[in-house]
Structure formats: structure tokens, C-alpha cells
Amino acid sequence: METLAIALLAFFAAGWFVLAGADIGTGMLTPWLGRGDRERRLVLASFAPFFLGNEVWLVATAGVLVGCFPALEGELLSGQAPVLVALLTGWIVRDTGLWSRGRGPGPRWRAGCDAAVTSGSWTVALSWGWLLAALLTGRPDAPATGVTAVLTALAVAALFAAHGLGFATLRLTGLPYERARKLVGRAGRPWQSFALTGVLLGGLPLGAGTTLPLAEKAASPATLALLVPALLVVTPLLVAVQAWTWHAFRHRVTRPSYL
Amino acid sequence: MNQDVLDLARLQFALTAGGHFLFVALTLGLVTIVAALQTRATISGKPQDARMVRFWGQLYVINYAVGIVTGLVMEFQFGMAWSGLTHEAGNILGASLAVETIVAFFVESTFLGLWIFGWHRLNRWAHLAAIWIVALTAYVSAYWILVSNGFLNHPVGYSSENGELVLDDPVAVLTNPSALLAFGHVLAGALLTAGFFMAGVSAYHLFRRSPEWDFFGRSLRIGVFVSAPALMAAAVFGGIQFATLTTFQPMKSAVFSGKAAEIARLQAELSAEFGPGDYVPSEAWTRGGGLVMLIGFALMMYLCFAGVILACFKTVVFRFRFWHLVLMAAVPLPYLAMIGGWVFRESGRQPWVVYGLLKTEDAVSDLSPGTMRLSLTVFTTVFALLALLNAWLLARHARRGPVESGLGHDERPGRDDQKPDGSGRGDGSGEGHGPKPNGSDQGDGPPPSDPADALPAPRY
Numbered sequence: 001m002e003t004l005a006i007a008l009l010a011f012f013a014a015g016w017f018v019l020a021g022a023d024i025g026t027g028m029l030t031p032w033l034g035r036g037d038r039e040r041r042l043v044l045a046s047f048a049p050f051f052l053g054n055e056v057w058l059v060a061t062a063g064v065l066v067g068c069f070p071a072l073e074g075e076l077l078s079g080q081a082p083v084l085v086a087l088l089t090g091w092i093v094r095d096t097g098l099w100s101r102g103r104g105p106g107p108r109w110r111a112g113c114d115a116a117v118t119s120g121s122w123t124v125a126l127s128w129g130w131l132l133a134a135l136l137t138g139r140p141d142a143p144a145t146g147v148t149a150v151l152t153a154l155a156v157a158a159l160f161a162a163h164g165l166g167f168a169t170l171r172l173t174g175l176p177y178e179r180a181r182k183l184v185g186r187a188g189r190p191w192q193s194f195a196l197t198g199v200l201l202g203g204l205p206l207g208a209g210t211t212l213p214l215a216e217k218a219a220s221p222a223t224l225a226l227l228v229p230a231l232l233v234v235t236p237l238l239v240a241v242q243a244w245t246w247h248a249f250r251h252r253v254t255r256p257s258y259l
Numbered sequence: 260m261n262q263d264v265l266d267l268a269r270l271q272f273a274l275t276a277g278g279h280f281l282f283v284a285l286t287l288g289l290v291t292i293v294a295a296l297q298t299r300a301t302i303s304g305k306p307q308d309a310r311m312v313r314f315w316g317q318l319y320v321i322n323y324a325v326g327i328v329t330g331l332v333m334e335f336q337f338g339m340a341w342s343g344l345t346h347e348a349g350n351i352l353g354a355s356l357a358v359e360t361i362v363a364f365f366v367e368s369t370f371l372g373l374w375i376f377g378w379h380r381l382n383r384w385a386h387l388a389a390i391w392i393v394a395l396t397a398y399v400s401a402y403w404i405l406v407s408n409g410f411l412n413h414p415v416g417y418s419s420e421n422g423e424l425v426l427d428d429p430v431a432v433l434t435n436p437s438a439l440l441a442f443g444h445v446l447a448g449a450l451l452t453a454g455f456f457m458a459g460v461s462a463y464h465l466f467r468r469s470p471e472w473d474f475f476g477r478s479l480r481i482g483v484f485v486s487a488p489a490l491m492a493a494a495v496f497g498g499i500q501f502a503t504l505t506t507f508q509p510m511k512s513a514v515f516s517g518k519a520a521e522i523a524r525l526q527a528e529l530s531a532e533f534g535p536g537d538y539v540p541s542e543a544w545t546r547g548g549g550l551v552m553l554i555g556f557a558l559m560m561y562l563c564f565a566g567v568i569l570a571c572f573k574t575v576v577f578r579f580r581f582w583h584l585v586l587m588a589a590v591p592l593p594y595l596a597m598i599g600g601w602v603f604r605e606s607g608r609q610p611w612v613v614y615g616l617l618k619t620e621d622a623v624s625d626l627s628p629g630t631m632r633l634s635l636t637v638f639t640t641v642f643a644l645l646a647l648l649n650a651w652l653l654a655r656h657a658r659r660g661p662v663e664s665g666l667g668h669d670e671r672p673g674r675d676d677q678k679p680d681g682s683g684r685g686d687g688s689g690e691g692h693g694p695k696p697n698g699s700d701q702g703d704g705p706p707p708s709d710p711a712d713a714l715p716a717p718r719y
Contacts, residue, residue: 049376052327053369060361062334067357070349074342078624081339085634088335092328092641096648099324102665103652220425223350227357234362241369248377258375258666 001224002215005068008231009214012064013205016057021201022194023047023054025164026171027094027121028157030114032183033168033176037107038256040114044098045257046171049249051098053242055091067227072217079141080131087127094120102259122157129156135208156204163201166194173252267631268340268623271638273605275332277598278642282326282649284597287397287446288453289319292485294387294394301387311474313667315457316390317656320375320666325649327368332638334360339634341612343622348424348613351417351432352407359403367396378667401449402442409438411613412604413507424616437507440500441604447493448600451559452593454486458566459590460657465576466583471660476576479586483570486593487563494556497600508614510538511607514545536618537610544606551599555592562589 026033026047034040047054066073077084097116104113133144133152144152168180169190184193218224293316300308337356338345345353373381374389381389410417416431417424426432461479469475504512510529513521522539529538562585569575569582612619626634656665 049372052372052375056360056365056368059331059334060365062338063357063360066338066345066349066353068353070345070353073338073353074345074349074624077335077338078340078342078626081624081626081630081634084335084339085637088332089637089641091331092645095324095328096645099321100648100652103321103656105655219353220350220420220423222426223354226426226429227354230358231361238361238365238369241366245369245373248373248380258378258668 001221001228002218004228004232005064005218005224006209006214008228008235009061009064009068010206010209011235012057012061013209014202016054016061017201017205018198019050019057020054021160021163021198022167023051023164024094024121024124025160025162025166025197026168027098027117027164028125028161029164029168029180030118030121033172033179035175037110039174039176041101041110041256041259042174042253043168043172043176044101044117044259045253045255046168048098048257048259049245053245055095064231067231068219068224069214069217070219072212072214075217076140076212080134080143083127083131083134083143087124087131090120090123090127092120094124096120098259121160125157125160126153128160129153132156132204132208135211138211140212159197159200159204163194163197166190166197170194171252173254177252261628263628264626264631265620265623267628267635268626269619271340271631271635272336274639275329275336275642276605277601278646279326279329279333280601281594281598281646282322282329283401284445284449284452284594285456286319286323286326287401287449288451288485288489289315289322289456290390290394290397291450292453292457292481293319294390296481297387297390301383307474309667310661311478313665314474314661315478317666318456318460318653321652321656322649323371325645329642329645330364332642340624340626340631341622342624344612344617347422347617347622348410348414348417350423350425351410351414354426355403355406355410355432359400359407363396363400363403367393367400370396375666379669398446401445402438405442405445406433406435406438409435409441412441412608413437414613414616424613436503437500440496440503444493444496444500444600447489447496448593448597450489451486451493452597454482454484454489455559455586455590455593456482458482458486458586459588462583462586463657464660466580466587469660472577474661476573479576480570483563483566486559487567490556490559490563494560497552497556508608511540511545511603514540514542514607515549515603517542517546533615540607540609544602548599548602548604548606552596552603553599555596555599559589559592559596562586562592 026043030040030043034043062073065076093116097113097120101110101113101117104110130144130149130153133149134140134142136152137144137148143149165180165183169177169184172180181190184190219227293312296308296315297312300312334356337352370389370392374386374393377386377389410432413435414424415435416426416428418427419425458479459482461475461482464471464475465479501512510522510525513525526538530536566582566586569579575582608614610618610620612622
């Protein structure tokens with residue numbers, strides 16, 4: 001049961017990095033890909049139908065963590081509290097910018113929301129780098145400090161941005177597409193770059209997870225015996241529904257969406 | 260354990276959970292009404308019905324977005340500030356939170372995305388199914404959260420092993436009366452909040468003699484006719500919960516009634532059972548919260564009773580402007596009652612976080628006061644700004660009335676108001692396109708920046 005619980009945690013964590021990594025990366029690059037109000041709206045439309053479904057992978061990761069590894073969840077989250085404050089703030093700012101962009105008045109409001117999306121996306125990516133620095137160096141009980149933390153944060157953020165860029169070349173059209181294509185370079189096909197960054201991003205949480213004492217800190221057998229099978233039954237349905245969403249909005253975006 | 264950290268962590272939890280709860284109340288009620296409206300629109304195929312879905316759906320989505328982002332903080336806060344809770348009671352509490360995120364919230368978010376962005380793309384029946392799934396999973400979500408909360412208030416179905424609680428009887432946890440009754444109470448309260456909101460917004464437009472009188476007359480009636488039974492249901496569930504307190508949490512009910520002798524007796528009893536300590540919750544918060552809730556209930560009962568009668572007469576619905584003013588002023592009442600009831604429930608069970616098993620002071624994380632202060636400052640500021648933003652955006656879109664832009668706007672080429680890009684793309688540019696019952700009297704002049712400005716000025 002512990003092994004299955006760890007597999008579930010790994011699945012949702014890797015899923016978040018691969019899926020939400022794309023929309024966070026694109027959000028980070030919005031000012032470079034879209035130069036005007038309308039172009040930026042198009043860039044946001046490239047991930048608009050997906051970001052809500054993507055971000056819940058992290059909520060689900062936290063859910064599996066608290067359900068299957070409650071004691072570890074408490075230690076990890078309280079140990080990393082400052083990092084999580086930054087992560088959550090970035091997440092909130094980014095989402096608020098996305099949701100509010102089309103609802104307020106005037107171009108200045110929309111420019112402000114774009115700034116919120118970009119800065120929020122960067123904060124989320126950098127905070128994840130900061131968090132991963134602590135996990136990968138095997139010190140999950142305190143936020144990472146020093147050069148390692150800064151370098152890991154920057155490297156992880158760069159990976160998010162590269163993933164977002166790959167996503168943008170697959171989704172966009174027009175001038176924003178041209179800009180993204182130029183940045184990716186003409187060497188390979190767009191999907192190759194996206195697949196590479198996806199594999200790297202998906203590997204990050206798996207690597208970090210191996211340093212955590214997951215098996216020793218699992219919930220009691222009675223809880224796992226109920227929870228893990230229930231989650232295992234539901235997960236394929238969730239994946240199927242999300243796959244349907246990706247299928248329904250599979251075409252490249254040519255016009256703005258609700259956001 | 261540091262007293263500062265405990266106080267700050269409690270303050271943070273109270274403010275963030277209270278804030279989140281208020282957004283959720285409107286979301287949960289409004290999604291039910293929107294789903295019902297969309298069912299009617301899908302069956303009838305009338306444009307007026309579809310416009311109602313889009314207008315109320317727009318307000319729902321604005322409010323939902325703030326509800327989600329505040330919920331994120333809740334999700335992580337248990338582990339950040341209350342690691343003692345996940346350590347001691349995680350085997351039960353963690354499981355219900357896990358099921359909530361994956362079975363309910365995950366599905367809800369995915370289908371909400373489909374609903375918002377799938378307008379005019381999905382088959383209309385699939386689109387209708389999407390909103391119903393969103394509504395049902397929102398209920399499931401509320402249920403699982405209240406299973407967690409019910410366990411904190413009235414722990415059942417557990418046994419103790421090596422100082423840790425383990426799950427013993429899952430059925431008892433899932434059918435905990437403290438969870439089920441609260442679930443019914445919260446659902447009814449949410450519908451009540453949405454009913455008052457709908458009636459208040461509609462009353463504003465009718466008061467201003469909006470040309471959309473038909474639209475808002477019908478909306479006002481829906482709001483009034485939803486809130487009356489919802490209030491009754493909330494009162495029934497609340498009354499039963501109140502009665503269970505004498506056995507579940509006798510101290511809460513003694514403090515609320517101000518029975519000094521009973522309080523002293525229970526204090527002595529609890530001290531004998533759990534060791535010396537202060538087992539009396541704050542009287543100000545417990546009684547204050549309870550009284551705010553009861554006064555709110557009394558006021559709403561008069562309004563609902565009168566409202567149901569008044570709403571039966573068409574002339575009254577359109578012309579009784581004093582009633583319109585009262586309905587507008589009454590929009591905050593359900594919020595006050597909800598927050599009062601929540602303060603009563605949560606502060607009245609102190610000093611326990613898991614009643615009779617774990618004290619609040621033993622559950623708080625071992626954080627430095629600096630970290631806790633930073634976290635409190637950041638989240639309180641963010642939540643206050645979000646609340647203001649939500650109120651402003653809701654007011655803005657409610658005031659504007661049904662327009663053709665925004666949620667459900669058909670973006671396909673040739674179907675919409677494709678204009679040369681000006682300043683107002685997606686910002687009121689749909690003025691004058693919708694069916695207007697009274698015809699548009701604005702001529703060919705430049706469209707006003709905010710369609711609400713074009714409404715006739717109020718006459719006093």
C-alpha cells in the first residue's frame with residue numbers, strides 16, 4: 001500500500017510539473033511573446049482552457065500528501081513555510097491576474113493584470129526552485145539558503161520558461177507564434193523541445209521525492225487500505241476527463257478567449 | 260509552544276478560513292441557481308433564458324475565482340501552521356481532505372474550465388452536463404470538508420494507537436451527525452446567500468427602472484422564492500445542531516446561555532478528566548457569534564415572509580421601490596449570519612482543536628514568530644485585497660446588467676462584434692447588440708464606456 005501511495009504522489013506531482021509547467025512557463029514569457037494588449041490576450045488564450053485543470057494537479061498532490069503521509073506533510077510544510085508563503089502568494093497573484101484581466105476597465109487595468117500574471121508565474125517557478133533546492137539537498141526541514149538555493153531556483157525557473165516556450169510554439173499563431181518559434185530555434189521540431197523539457201520537469205519532483213522518508217512516514221494501514229484503492233479507482237477517470245478537455249481545445253488559438 | 264505563534268496562527272486561520280467561507284457560500288448557492296437556469300434555457304431554447312444563464316453565470320465565475328485562490332491557502336495552511344493536527348489526527352483528517360481534493364475539487368475545476376471555455380464549442384447538452392457536474396462536485400467538496408470539520412467538533416470512529424489517532428470505523432466518520440447536520444446547514448445557508456444576492460442585484464436594476472425589467476423581475480422572484488425555503492431549511496438544520504450541543508459540546512451551549520453554575524460544573528468536570536486547565540471558551544466570541552447569527556436569522560425571516568407575499572404581485576415586483584431598497588440593503592445579512600454561526604461553532608469549542616482529544620495549543624507548528632508574522636501579514640493583505648477586488652468586480656458586473664460581452668460571448672468569426680481594435684475589446688463593446696425588450700433609444704452615438712451609464716438616471 002505504501003508503494004502505491006508513493007506512486008500516486010509521484011504521478012500527481014509529475015503531472016503538475018508537466019501540465020501546469022507549460023502554462024506557468026507561457027505566463028512567464030507573456031510580455032516577450034505578446035507585445036500589445038490583443039497579442040497578450042491571445043498568448044493567455046493558448047492555455048486558458050487548461051490552467052484551471054492543470055493547477056488542481058498540485059492541489060491533488062497536496063491532498064495525497066496529507067492523506068497518505070499526514071505526519072510528513074506537517075513536517076515538510078511547516079519546515080518550508082516561508083517558501084510556501086512565496087509560492088502561494090505567486091499562485092494567487094497569477095490566478096487573480098488571469099481571472100480579472102477581462103473583467104475590469106480599460107487597457108491600463110489589463111496591462112496591470114498581465115504584469116500580475118507574469119510576476120506571479122515567475123514567483124511560482126522560482127519558489128519551486130527554492131523548495132526543490134531544499135528537497136534535493138536532503139534538508140526538507142528548513143528552507144534552502146546560499147548559492148545552491150539561488151542557482152537551483154534560477155535553473156528551475158529557466159526550465160519552466162523553456163517548457164512554456166515549447167508549449168507556445170505548439171499552441172499559438174500569428175506574431176506571438178513567430179516570436180516563440182524564433183526563440184526555440186529552427187534546429188528541431190517544436191514538439192521535441194516541449195517533450196524534452198516535459199521529461200526534465202516531470203523528473204524533478206521524482207528526484208526530490210526519493211530524498212523524502214515517504215515509506216516510513218505513511219499513514220496508518222487502516223487509512224491507506226481505504227484511501228489508496230479509492231484514489232486509484234478515481235484517477236483514471238480524472239485523467240480521461242482531462243484528456244477530453246485537451247482534445248476539445250486541441251486546435252491552435254487564433255482568437256481571444258474568455259480571459 | 261510559543262504563545263505569540265499560537266495567537267498569530269489562530270488569527271491567520273480565523274481570517275483566512277472565514278474569508279474563504281464567505282466566498283464559498285455565494286459560489287455554492289449561485290452554481291445551483293445557474294445550473295437550474297441553464298437547464299431551463301437548454302430545454303426552452305429562449306434567448307432570454309440563455310441571457311440569464313450568462314449574466315448570473317458571469318457573477319458566479321467572478322466570485323468562484325476568488326474562492327479558488329483563497330482555498331489554496333486553506334489547503335496548505337494545515338500543514339504549514341498546524342502540523343500537530345496532521346501529526347495526531349492526520350490518519351482521519353488527512354484522508355477526508357485528500358478525497359476532497361481529488362474526488363471533488365479536481366473534477367469540479369476540470370469541468371468548470373470546460374463550462375467557461377466550452378461555450379458554443381460543446382454540444383449544448385454536454386455543456387449543461389458540465390455545469391451540473393460542477394454543482395454536484397461543489398456539494399461533494401463541501402461534504403468532505405465538513406467531514407473533516409465534523410471530526411474536529413465531534414470525533415467519532417477512531418481509536419488511539421501509540422498516541423496517534425487511527426481510523427477505526429469509516430462509516431461512523433462519514434455519517435458523523437456533526438458533519439451531516441452542518442452540511443445541510445451550510446448548503447441551505449449558501450442557497451440563502453445566493454437568493455438574497457440575486458434579489459438584491461435585481462432590485463437595484465428595478466429600482467433604477469432598467470429597460471431589462473422582464474429579466475430582473477424574473478430574477479428577483481427566483482431570488483425571493485429560493486431564499487424563503489432555504490432560510491427554513493437552514494433554521495431546521497441549525498436548530499437540530501443546537502440541540503445536539505448539550506451532549507456533544509455541553510460547554511459551548513452553557514457559555515452561550517450564560518449559565519454560570521453550569522459553566523463552573525463543566526469546568527470542574529473537564530479539569531478532573533483532562534487535567535488542570537481553562538476549558539471555558541471566550542464568552543464574547545461564542546455568545547457574540549451566536550447572537551449575530553440569530554439576529555440575522557430573525558431579520559431575514561421577516562424579509563422572506565414578506566418577500567414571498569410581495570413577489571406574488573407583478574406590480575409590486577416592478578414598482579415597490581422601498582422594497583427594492585430593503586432588498587439591496589439585505590444582501591449582507593446572510594453573510595453576517597453565516598460568519599456569526601461559524602464563529603460560534605469554531606470559537607465555542609476552544610480550547611480544543613479536536614474536541615476532547617487535542618488542544619489547539621498542542622497542534623500549532625513549531626514556527627518562529629517571525630515566520631508566522633510574515634505569513635499572517637502576507638495572507639491577510641492578499642485576502643483583504645481579494646475581498647475588495649471581488650466586491651468591486653461583482654458590483655461592476657452586477658451594475659452593468661446583461662451585456663453581450665463576457666462569459667459565453669460567441670468568439671467565432673462572423674458571430675460577434677468584431678470591431679477594429681479600439682480600447683474597449685471585451686469591455687462593454689457589446690452594447691446595443693442584445694435583444695432589448697424596450698428597444699434601444701441610444702441612436703447612433705458613440706457607445707458609452709460603461710453600459711450602466713446609459714440607463715435612465717434614478718428618480719427620487
